Amino acid sequence: MSKNIKTVCFVLVAVLLSTCLFGCAPEQEWTDENVIFAYDESGDVTITFPDNFVYPKYPVAKMVEFNVSSEYPYLADFYEWFDLTLEQNEFDSVYLIKVIKLLTVEEAKKLDAYMYPMSSYSTYYEIVVIYDYLNEKEINQTHYFRFARGTAENQRKGLPPFQNGDTFISICSSIDYRILGCTVMEPFYILDKEISDDTFVYKMHSTSQDMADIAIELMEEEKTIVSAYEENPRIFSQKFKLGDLIEFIRNALEERGYEIQK
Numbered sequence: 001m002s003k004n005i006k007t008v009c010f011v012l013v014a015v016l017l018s019t020c021l022f023g024c025a026p027e028q029e030w031t032d033e034n035v036i037f038a039y040d041e042s043g044d045v046t047i048t049f050p051d052n053f054v055y056p057k058y059p060v061a062k063m064v065e066f067n068v069s070s071e072y073p074y075l076a077d078f079y080e081w082f083d084l085t086l087e088q089n090e091f092d093s094v095y096l097i098k099v100i101k102l103l104t105v106e107e108a109k110k111l112d113a114y115m116y117p118m119s120s121y122s123t124y125y126e127i128v129v130i131y132d133y134l135n136e137k138e139i140n141q142t143h144y145f146r147f148a149r150g151t152a153e154n155q156r157k158g159l160p161p162f163q164n165g166d167t168f169i170s171i172c173s174s175i176d177y178r179i180l181g182c183t184v185m186e187p188f189y190i191l192d193k194e195i196s197d198d199t200f201v202y203k204m205h206s207t208s209q210d211m212a213d214i215a216i217e218l219m220e221e222e223k224t225i226v227s228a229y230e231e232n233p234r235i236f237s238q239k240f241k242l243g244d245l246i247e248f249i250r251n252a253l254e255e256r257g258y259e260i261q262k
Helices: 003-022 078-087 105-109 242-255
Strands: 036-039 045-048 093-102 123-132 137-147 167-172 179-181 188-190 200-204 234-241
Touching (some): 200 242, 234 242
Antiparallel strands (some): 036 045
8 A cells, every 4th residue: 555545545644534523513603704795886885695604403392382472562662662762771772684593402501591490481592793784884693692582482472482593683672791682672674795875674573553554565475484383473564665674774863862972
């Protein structure tokens, strides 16, 4: 056997042994290469997610129960949520968020911020905060995110947990905290990989009368979207253009005398 052939054989054996001993390579981590920011002459951003990120395997619960309340009678619509959020000093900005991984209960319990019983009806995720729409700046930081609308096992009808790779818009509390919280209503889903002011965003569950003036007609085929949980598809109630949504929130802040800190 020649020296070169012996070398190749040795390398192959080493690779096989390392695979057996240490398992497969670790999951790919999010980097700046996984998102592209482009700006036009007006400074408006277009955000694109190339197909180069491999998301972790999505854990799907074997049994799903619908034990989470679907109504919040004490807060009827956007302005009431918004006013309470500002009153409690829980408002930070409007963020574009990308879900990297839904955490299992065992993984979530290892987080410092996991608190019982609050955490027992919440789902935790590893996410990337991509963009700050009010301050118009790139963020692209990895965080953990708690969404208090049920768990994989105990869900809210029409609002299943986020899936790995989901993208959404949310008003959130400060990203200075390690655990980010969604503070106003439900997040607005985005189904496109390229995101601009003209991209459609979808509101979950109930219709907002406060936002009726900026709503776009929702086609019948857009109202129900299959999720990873076959028995619980996503239910969309309204559709908006992203640019209109951001302008609506800016106007609501201006009407309340809130100054955006850039």
